[in-house]
Amino acid sequence: MLALPAALRADSCTSASNLVQNCSFSTGDFTDWNVTYAATGSNLVVWHFGYNGDNAAMFYDQDSEYDSISQTLTTTSAAKYTLTFWLSDAIGDGPDSGTDFQALWDGTLLLDQNTTPTRRPSLPLL
Numbered sequence: 001m002l003a004l005p006a007a008l009r010a011d012s013c014t015s016a017s018n019l020v021q022n023c024s025f026s027t028g029d030f031t032d033w034n035v036t037y038a039a040t041g042s043n044l045v046v047w048h049f050g051y052n053g054d055n056a057a058m059f060y061d062q063d064s065e066y067d068s069i070s071q072t073l074t075t076t077s078a079a080k081y082t083l084t085f086w087l088s089d090a091i092g093d094g095p096d097s098g099t100d101f102q103a104l105w106d107g108t109l110l111l112d113q114n115t116t117p118t119r120r121p122s123l124p125l126l
Helices: none
Strands: 007-009 034-036 044-049 054-059 068-070 085-088 099-105 108-115 122-125
Antiparallel strands (some): 007 085, 085 122
């Protein structure tokens, strides 16, 4: 499960070893994803970037609750997997406009990143 208030973009969707369906959101929507909207302030969309043809999941929730997307993957016990994704945050205006990003695998928190307005990374993670 990924809980993201930023942008998620996958670049290796055509790889035969990729287990994630519609990982680049090439369908233009959340086909193959389980979507959970925040109870309040939800604003979750697939955004098309015209300059390079890529799509991304954009999370604009306006409250302290998360919008989230997830998939159930078929894996093999004791096999090793690599989780790779791109994260870019867009911090809005105002003193409390930071973002928070969480990545989970089978309920285990792998990454919890809080970005305040004074720190503005655009990171390839994991």
